Amino acid sequence: YTRDSSVGGWGNGVWNMTFSGVEGAPANSFPEPPYTTLDTTPISREKPFLYLDGADYKVFVPEKRENARGTSWANGTPAGESIPLDQFYVVKEGADAATINAAVEQGLHLLFTPGVYHI
Incomplete structure (x- = not known):
């Protein structure tokens, strides 16, 4: 499964190769070759990530995308929100459900x- 990406081409496929919102994806041709291709992804969101902003750790939470095609970062920083790490509880192995719920x-x-x- 390849989503919201940009590829220079695609060759070969086993079972079912699925492309959603991928620039350069092969044409829809299931079952032979086994390509299922959607021009856009109806709703998607990239994963949040931890980063360092000067001396401060933050978590970037990308905005939801609708009818997306291609990467969210091709033209610079994508839309989203930066949240300071002090607004997080950093859960470490051994934490129990009561601590997390608190x-x-x-x-x-x-x-x-x-x-x-x-847990």
Whole structure:
């Protein structure tokens, strides 16, 4: 599955290759070759990411896109919101559900670090 991207071309496919809002995607031709192609993605949103702004950590939350085609960042910084890290509870492995729920009740966003969470 390839979404909201730009590719120089595509060759070969096994099972079902799905393209949604991809510039340069092959034409819709399922089942042979196995390409399912949508010209745009009806609704999508890129993943939030942590970044450093000077000495401050922030989380960038991209805006929802409608009828998207191509990348959101091709013409510069995409639309979205930067949220200071102090508005987050950084969840670390070992945190229990009560601790996480307490952070949510305080109005904090959650940022999960890699790990296994038994909640």
